[in-house]
Amino acid sequence: MNRMNDLLPLAPGMAPVDAMREMGVAARAAARRLAAATAAEKRRALHAAAGALRAAAASILEANAVDVARARAAGNDEAFIDRLRLTEQSVAGMADGVAQVADLPDPVGMLADCQVRPSGIELARMRVPLGVIGMIYESRPNVTADAAALCTMSGNACILRGGSEALDSNRAIHAAMVAGLTGAGLPERTVQLVPTADRAAVGAMLAMTEFIDILIPRGGKQLIARVAEASRIPVLKHLDGICHVYVDSGADLDMAVRIADNAKTQRYSTCNTMETLLVARAEAAAFLPRIGAIYAAKGVEMRACAESKAVLDRAALPGVVAATDADFHTEYLAPIVSIRVVDGLDAALAHIDRYGSRHTDAIVTRDDAHAERFLREVDSASVMVNASTRFADGFEFGLGAEIGISTDKLHARGPVGLMGLTSEKWIVRGHGEVRG
Amino acid sequence: MNRMNDLLPLAPGMAPVDAMREMGVAARAAARRLAAATAAEKRRALHAAAGALRAAAASILEANAVDVARARAAGNDEAFIDRLRLTEQSVAGMADGVAQVADLPDPVGMLADCQVRPSGIELARMRVPLGVIGMIYESRPNVTADAAALCTMSGNACILRGGSEALDSNRAIHAAMVAGLTGAGLPERTVQLVPTADRAAVGAMLAMTEFIDILIPRGGKQLIARVAEASRIPVLKHLDGICHVYVDSGADLDMAVRIADNAKTQRYSTCNTMETLLVARAEAAAFLPRIGAIYAAKGVEMRACAESKAVLDRAALPGVVAATDADFHTEYLAPIVSIRVVDGLDAALAHIDRYGSRHTDAIVTRDDAHAERFLREVDSASVMVNASTRFADGFEFGLGAEIGISTDKLHARGPVGLMGLTSEKWIVRGHGEVRG
Numbered sequence: 001m002n003r004m005n006d007l008l009p010l011a012p013g014m015a016p017v018d019a020m021r022e023m024g025v026a027a028r029a030a031a032r033r034l035a036a037a038t039a040a041e042k043r044r045a046l047h048a049a050a051g052a053l054r055a056a057a058a059s060i061l062e063a064n065a066v067d068v069a070r071a072r073a074a075g076n077d078e079a080f081i082d083r084l085r086l087t088e089q090s091v092a093g094m095a096d097g098v099a100q101v102a103d104l105p106d107p108v109g110m111l112a113d114c115q116v117r118p119s120g121i122e123l124a125r126m127r128v129p130l131g132v133i134g135m136i137y138e139s140r141p142n143v144t145a146d147a148a149a150l151c152t153m154s155g156n157a158c159i160l161r162g163g164s165e166a167l168d169s170n171r172a173i174h175a176a177m178v179a180g181l182t183g184a185g186l187p188e189r190t191v192q193l194v195p196t197a198d199r200a201a202v203g204a205m206l207a208m209t210e211f212i213d214i215l216i217p218r219g220g221k222q223l224i225a226r227v228a229e230a231s232r233i234p235v236l237k238h239l240d241g242i243c244h245v246y247v248d249s250g251a252d253l254d255m256a257v258r259i260a261d262n263a264k265t266q267r268y269s270t271c272n273t274m275e276t277l278l279v280a281r282a283e284a285a286a287f288l289p290r291i292g293a294i295y296a297a298k299g300v301e302m303r304a305c306a307e308s309k310a311v312l313d314r315a316a317l318p319g320v321v322a323a324t325d326a327d328f329h330t331e332y333l334a335p336i337v338s339i340r341v342v343d344g345l346d347a348a349l350a351h352i353d354r355y356g357s358r359h360t361d362a363i364v365t366r367d368d369a370h371a372e373r374f375l376r377e378v379d380s381a382s383v384m385v386n387a388s389t390r391f392a393d394g395f396e397f398g399l400g401a402e403i404g405i406s407t408d409k410l411h412a413r414g415p416v417g418l419m420g421l422t423s424e425k426w427i428v429r430g431h432g433e434v435r436g
Numbered sequence: 437m438n439r440m441n442d443l444l445p446l447a448p449g450m451a452p453v454d455a456m457r458e459m460g461v462a463a464r465a466a467a468r469r470l471a472a473a474t475a476a477e478k479r480r481a482l483h484a485a486a487g488a489l490r491a492a493a494a495s496i497l498e499a500n501a502v503d504v505a506r507a508r509a510a511g512n513d514e515a516f517i518d519r520l521r522l523t524e525q526s527v528a529g530m531a532d533g534v535a536q537v538a539d540l541p542d543p544v545g546m547l548a549d550c551q552v553r554p555s556g557i558e559l560a561r562m563r564v565p566l567g568v569i570g571m572i573y574e575s576r577p578n579v580t581a582d583a584a585a586l587c588t589m590s591g592n593a594c595i596l597r598g599g600s601e602a603l604d605s606n607r608a609i610h611a612a613m614v615a616g617l618t619g620a621g622l623p624e625r626t627v628q629l630v631p632t633a634d635r636a637a638v639g640a641m642l643a644m645t646e647f648i649d650i651l652i653p654r655g656g657k658q659l660i661a662r663v664a665e666a667s668r669i670p671v672l673k674h675l676d677g678i679c680h681v682y683v684d685s686g687a688d689l690d691m692a693v694r695i696a697d698n699a700k701t702q703r704y705s706t707c708n709t710m711e712t713l714l715v716a717r718a719e720a721a722a723f724l725p726r727i728g729a730i731y732a733a734k735g736v737e738m739r740a741c742a743e744s745k746a747v748l749d750r751a752a753l754p755g756v757v758a759a760t761d762a763d764f765h766t767e768y769l770a771p772i773v774s775i776r777v778v779d780g781l782d783a784a785l786a787h788i789d790r791y792g793s794r795h796t797d798a799i800v801t802r803d804d805a806h807a808e809r810f811l812r813e814v815d816s817a818s819v820m821v822n823a824s825t826r827f828a829d830g831f832e833f834g835l836g837a838e839i840g841i842s843t844d845k846l847h848a849r850g851p852v853g854l855m856g857l858t859s860e861k862w863i864v865r866g867h868g869e870v871r872g
Contacts, residue, residue: 032789036812109812115834121823123833126811130845213845234670234846255868262870353468362864375562375863376472376545387557387866396871397862398553409566409649409859410670410847423845426833427811428798430823432691434698435832 016196020204023159024211026189027132031157033187035129039106041185042153046102049152049180053095053145056176060091063172064141071165083139084166094145094173097401101149104400107422108155122429127422129155134205134212136161136227138219141169147216148177148191150403154421157190159212161205163219164197171195206231214411214421216404221331236416238381238407240331240357241271243389246348246374248365249282253290255386256283256364260291262388263362265298269333271405272360272382272392276328276338278348284308284341289315300335303327307341328355345370349377356380358407360392360414381407381414452632456640459595460647462625463568467593469623471565475542477621478589482538485588485616489531489581492612496527499608500577507601519575520602530581530609533837537585540836543858544591558865563858565591567649570641572597572663574655577605583652584613584627586839590857593626595648597641599655600633607631642667650847650857652840657767672852674817674843676767676793677707679825682784682810684801685718689726691822692719692800696727698824699798701734705769707841708796708818708828712764712774714784720744720777725751736771739763743777764791781806785813792816794843796828796850817843817850 014022034042053060064086071084086094107127114124133151135158137143144162151158162170174193182188194201205212206227215235217227228235245263247256263274279287288311295302296317303323304312312320327338328351342348345363352361362384363374371385382392392415394402399417406412412420450458470478489496500522507520522530543563550560569587571594573579580598587594598606610629618624630637641648645668652672653663664671681699683692699710715723724747731738732753739759740748748756763774764787778784781799788797798820799810807821818828828851830838835853842848848856 032813035815036809117832117834119827119832121820121827121832128812128815131815252868258868258870266871371865373472375865376564377468379471379564379567380861382862382864384557384864385866386868387864388870390871391553391555391557391864391866391869392862396553396555396557397559398551413859414862423849425816426818426828426850428818428820428823428827429807429811430821430827432688432694432822433827434694434824435702435826 016198016200017204020194020201020208021211023192023194024132024208027157027159027192028211030187030189031129031131034152034155034157034190035108037155037186039108042106042155043102045181045184045186046098046149046152048184049149049177050095050099050102052176052180052183053091053098053173056172057088057091060169060172060176061086061088063168066168067166076165080139084141084169086141086169090142094142097142098145098149098177101153101401104153104418106153107419112424119435120431120433124427125424126427127424130421130423131156131213132211133158133421134161134208134215134233135159136202136205136215136217136223138163138223139166141166141173143218144170144173144193145177146401147403148174150401150418150421152181152186152190154418156421157192159192159194159205161194161202167197206233209233218404234411236404236406236408236412236420238271238357238359238405241273241359242276242329242331242355242357243272243274243359244276244278244352244356244361245274245389246278246342246352246361246363247280247283247287248363248367248370249280249344250366251280251283251364252366253283253287256287257290257294259362259364259386259388261294263390264295264300264337265335266388266390268335270390271331272389273333274337274389275331276340276355278340278342278351279308280344280348281307281341284311288312288339289317292317292320295319295337298335300337302337302339304339305341308339331357345373349374352378352380359405360384360389362387362389381405452634452636453640456630456637456644457647459628459630460568460644463593463595463628464647466623466625467565467567470588470591470593470626471544473591473622475544478542478591479538481617481620481622482534482585482588484620485585485613486531486535486538488612488616488619489527489534489609492608493524493527496605496608496612497522497524499604502604503602512601516575520577520605522577522605526578530578533578534581534585534613537589537837540589540854542589543855548860555871556867556869560863561860562863563860566857566859567592568647569594569857570597570644570648570651570669571595572638572641572651572653572659574599574659575602577602577609579654580606580609580629581613582837583839584610586837586854586857588617588622588626590854592857593628595628595630595641597630597638603633642669645669654840670847672840672842672844672848672856674707674793674795674841677709677795678712678765678767678791678793679708679710679795680712680714680788680792680797681710681825682714682778682788682797682799683716683719683723684799684803684806685716685780686802687716687719687800688802689719689723692723693726693730695798695800695822695824697730699826700731700736700773701771702824702826704771706826707767708825709769710773710825711767712776712791714776714778714787715744716780716784717743717777720747724748724775725753728753728756731755731773734771736773739772739774741776744775767793781809785810788814788816795841796820796825798823798825817841
């Protein structure tokens with residue numbers, strides 16, 4: 001944390017809580033105008049913002065260099081610096097992302113279930129923006145552009161509070177986007193960035209129930225848990241991605257190897273990465289040595305239950321250790337996998353119910369009845385048959401972009417795109433009908 | 437509050453918090469079985485429950501007589517007794533209501549937006565139950581049967597906590613329904629009634645975040661506000677129904693009179709009743725004396741702004757008093773109406789934004805552009821053109837039944853039926869696809 005930035009006032013002479021309320025009032029006013037903006041207006045404005053980002057690439061990189069130097073001086077590790085660092089290519093990618101969002105279907109104004117009721121009234125549900133979105137995030141400065149684009153396209157005003165470590169980068173990105181958006185006629189307060197690292201601003205933000213309709217925290221589990229605990233504003237979130245692949249008895253083992261490999265090793269740090277591999281007892285002897293050899297070759301540590309450890313040990317594979325109960329509760333986000341042999345489908349369902357995080361779980365099976373039961377009974381945001389958990393993603397699901405993933409059941413669930421930033425209201429067109 | 441009932445233990449020898457947790461664990465187990473129940477199983481069970489209610493009519497009325505006698509002895513007024521009292525007819529109506537819910541379309545398992553993605557995976561969203569519903573309600577014992585039926589049909593287990601004043605009635609209704617449901621093969625804990633008026637049970641219920649997925653309070657505003665403030669479980673609710681009718685300049689005044697009459701006087705005590713009548717200045721002189729004469733004849737007190745009061749006073753109508761600012765913030769639920777003259781559409785929109793409760797608002801207009809702006813810009817759960825606000829209702833909207841009305845924007849909004857008691861998860865059927 002950088003003391004100089006911590007001491008930057010939000011607005012000259014204003015206490016953080018007052019400055020944040022002022023931002024809240026401005027966001028509400030902008031939201032009213034944005035809700036009435038047409039798809040064409042929003043598209044034009046976002047393409048202008050993308051252009052402004054491209055034009056401001058040099059100043060964004062300059063600001064980013066300040067953040068990187070500060071992070072380095074503060075002794076942060078290379079992984080931290082990597083998340084923070086922007087390049088010409090990543091700034092161009094950011095601008096492309098904003099332009100892509102500009103071309104997504106506009107959910108606002110969509111009508112569903114239009115019908116004439118027996119009373120004569122014409123009834124429908126109309127999709128409308130939520131109002132004001134509060135984003136609280138860490139490290140990666142590209143979230144500033146992504147979130148701003150998604151909120152704007154869905155007709156919402158937003159208040160962004162990025163990490164203090166990326167403050168200079170975020171300011172430069174925000175300034176460029178606002179220039180683009182307002183140049184194209186959208187309200188100046190469409191996208192607001194909390195211009196300080198003062199933590200009191202976050203506290204004030206969490207308490208702004210009357211000005212913020214939904215909070216979306218992005219970052220480490222601690223940040224997300226803190227936001228959810230401290231605020232009475234609804235929070236779109238997932239805390240853990242403890243995802244499972246269950247290899248059913250009778251499964252196509254070539255397919256099972258391919259999926260268990262991809263789900264674990266294609267990327268270690270994502271929330272849809274498999275953390276626990278469950279194997280039906282009937283397949284353990286044939287399957288575990290094959291997948292174990294791949295994990296061993298890729299340097300993946302295997303934390304195995306007694307039964308799976310015995311099988312893997314017989315195959316003389318390196319990197320096999322005994323799993324504890326805590327391992328099955330752990331999201332590693334690293335080259336580590338928990339492995340457990342189970343009796344069969346019922347035991348797999350019970351394990352996922354007990355240890356899972358309701359994010360994404362998959363079964364590899366050739367049994368249709370098992371596939372159906374797995375799809376029905378696993379109470380997770382994404383449930384899959386014969387596919388890698390890595391598909392649980394806004395782009396792979398065709399949402400065009402993703403503002404977050406929710407493991408809660410209310411409102412949006414799973415990968416959340418533009419649609420999840422909207423609500424529906426009932427609209428009635430009558431001809432003078434009254435109720436009898 | 438009846439001391440004898442307050443002292444009834446939840447379960448022999450158990451502290452309320454432990455007894456409630458035991459109910460929570462049982463509800464979770466029942467919910468898992470219910471989620472897998474077919475529509476046919478649920479229909480059969482609810483028809484059995486309806487039959488059991490009919491068969492138990494005598495014992496339900498006997499239990500209700502105990503509640504009524506106790507309420508009378510405690511000095512409650514006739515309105516209170518009326519809400520509490522059951523008759524042969526109302527018990528039969530309750531059973532009919534349960535049978536009607538049994539015949540509604542089952543939302544569970546419905547698939548939406550089925551598609552094949554470029555990766556080859558088949559993607560859809562599957563509708564699933566929420567899990568466990570907590571209902572907290574007052575007075576009317578019929579809520580016990582209604583809520584139990586809606587929760588069961590949507591595949592959810594429920595924990596019902598009715599008012600202490602209706603405890604004997606609720607127990608008799610609950611016993612009959614459980615006999616019907618379990619006789620038809622559903623789990624015994626599908627519907628649980630908190631068997632005591634001990635207030636510690638409510639406190640324990642509000643804290644059961646791991647066992648209850650959504651709380652639905654039904655009753656007075658104070659009860660609902662208390663539930664929403666005290667619990668971190670999501671709450672489906674509306675606090676106020678401050679509904680508006682705006683008579684636009686150029687409106688069909690015959691239609692405006694009919695709608696403003698119906699919206700206010702068809703029933704005074706419902707949340708979709710109009711509380712404030714807004715009139716464009718251009719129509720005030722022609723419209724107000726006509727609607728004023730109707731209100732006066734029906735004994736409706738008119739709390740009028742200075743301008744509307746001047747018009748109504750010239751017409752020498754009784755029951756006209758000066759409105760205060762507080763009147764426009766008030767849900768009367770009584771033969772009282774606030775009246776205000778406004779410049780036109782923009783002023784009406786601003787008034788509704790400032791004073792409304794985001795429940796239901798209507799415009800009477802002949803101007804299509806005004807109708808569209810009203811539909812788009814009024815940020816309420818139900819927005820209407822040329823129809824009475826009284827149509828904002830689960831039955832009128834074709835939901836078949838209504839478990840509550842929500843003025844929040846997330847999850848369910850407006851009248852909530854079976855669909856609002858469900859969630860969607862993503863399901864993927866693959867053929868061995870992995871991510872590249």
